Amino acid sequence: MTPDTAALVRQSWAELLPKRKQVCTRFYACLFERHPELRRLFKGDMERQANLFLTMINTAVSALDNPEPVVPLLRTVGARHADYGVEDADYDKFADALMQTFAEALGDTFTPEVSAAWQQVYAQLAETMQAGATERRH
Numbered sequence: 001m002t003p004d005t006a007a008l009v010r011q012s013w014a015e016l017l018p019k020r021k022q023v024c025t026r027f028y029a030c031l032f033e034r035h036p037e038l039r040r041l042f043k044g045d046m047e048r049q050a051n052l053f054l055t056m057i058n059t060a061v062s063a064l065d066n067p068e069p070v071v072p073l074l075r076t077v078g079a080r081h082a083d084y085g086v087e088d089a090d091y092d093k094f095a096d097a098l099m100q101t102f103a104e105a106l107g108d109t110f111t112p113e114v115s116a117a118w119q120q121v122y123a124q125l126a127e128t129m130q131a132g133a134t135e136r137r138h
Contacts, residue, residue, distance in 0.1 A: 078129030
């Protein structure tokens, strides 16, 4: 990841943090609107889920320059998601809802460059989580 990519992600995340609860609520609404079949994966308290989601994004953003220390955590989370029934194809659905939510929340500052930066970060995050899920399945 280039320093410019990391900077774009950090800057846009800083813009989102003051409205993180609304963004997170909108993310799940968008996810279930676009992909209602995923609703079955969420059986618990959605406020707790939203807090876990925010923690995961914060973790990913804080580790942009040095991701290795968080790889074991991400693999564990991916394995846990596999236990919940998350499949590889679902990661693209999550990305779809996340990018839409960020676009809505950031407005004009969600430029093509910012979108590409977040897509790169999400792809790395998803790849690491999927590796943990694969290990769990085998």
